[in-house]
Each structure stands twice: as structure tokens, then as C-alpha cells.
Amino acid sequence: MLECLTTESIVVILSNMKATLLVRTRIIYSETAFAELVLWRVPKSVVGSTHSFKYSLAYVVHEVCVLRYDNETGKGDHLHFNGEESSYHFITPDQLIADFQRNIERWNDENRDS
Numbered sequence: 001m002l003e004c005l006t007t008e009s010i011v012v013i014l015s016n017m018k019a020t021l022l023v024r025t026r027i028i029y030s031e032t033a034f035a036e037l038v039l040w041r042v043p044k045s046v047v048g049s050t051h052s053f054k055y056s057l058a059y060v061v062h063e064v065c066v067l068r069y070d071n072e073t074g075k076g077d078h079l080h081f082n083g084e085e086s087s088y089h090f091i092t093p094d095q096l097i098a099d100f101q102r103n104i105e106r107w108n109d110e111n112r113d114s
Contacts, residue, residue, distance in 0.1 A: 018043060019054070022093065033061045035104060039093055048076030051090055057100045059107065067107055069100050081107070 023039040040054040049071045059067040068080040069088060077088040081103060090096060 022053075029104075033059070035059045035100075037097070037100075039096075046071050046076075047073045049090065053090070053093060055093075055096065057096070059100075059104050061107075061111075066111075067100070067103055069096060079103070 020041045021039075022041055023037050025037050027035040027037070029035065035058065037057045038055060039057075042052055042054050045052060046054050054071060056070040057068065058065050065080075066082075069078075071077045071090070077090040078085055079088045088099075
């Protein structure tokens with residue numbers, strides 16, 4: 001279940017680079033669904049992104065990650081929805097969270113009978 005919240009790329013922490021954790025939270029939607037949000041301000045853009053944030057936002061239902069926004073190193077800003085990956089145009093952290101929430105609502109609406 002938690003594999004959707006991590007990337008397969010190698011993570012390196014350099015002691016001379018300070019990242020600031022802005023958000024790390026889990027939102028429980030039901031007994032079978034939750035969202036996990038992690039957002040960092042980083043001193044240098046992640047490779048593939050043009051802003052100073054590193055993030056991973058995931059929506060998990062019945063132990064399956066059904067929606068994820070992230071900016072994995074080398075891939076840049078993108079989202080996973082309905083089994084497909086597409087690019088994401090990052091504007092601000094607030095807009096990212098609003099877009100994530102909107103897609104959670106969309107997924108719930110499209111899958112209410114499952």
C-alpha cells in the first residue's frame with residue numbers, strides 16, 4: 001500500500017542543502033480511503049521541475065493508490081489517474097492541493113458504485 005507514496009529513485013540528502021517540510025498529513029475519508037500529502041520547499045528545483053517544491057500527494061482506496069501527484073526526479077510534475085500517467089502544470093502549492101482535491105472528488109464520483 002505504501003509503495004505508491006514512494007519513488008523507486010535513489011534519495012540522497014546533502015547536509016549542506018536544507019529542505020523545509022511544509023506539509024505532511026494524512027486525511028481519512030472513510031474506513032477504506034485516505035489521502036497522504038507531503039510537500040517540501042527545496043533550495044534547488046527537482047530535475048524536470050521549474051519550481052522550488054518537492055511533493056507527493058496520494059489517494060488510497062482499499063489499499064490501492066488510485067490517484068497520485070508527484071514530481072519524481074527526472075520525470076518532473078505529473079499525475080497518475082485511472083491507471084494513466086500525464087504531465088501536470090504546477091502553479092502553486094495551493095493550486096496543487098486544490099487540483100488534487102478536485103480529482104479525489106472526480107474519482108469518488110466515477111467509482112461510487114464499486
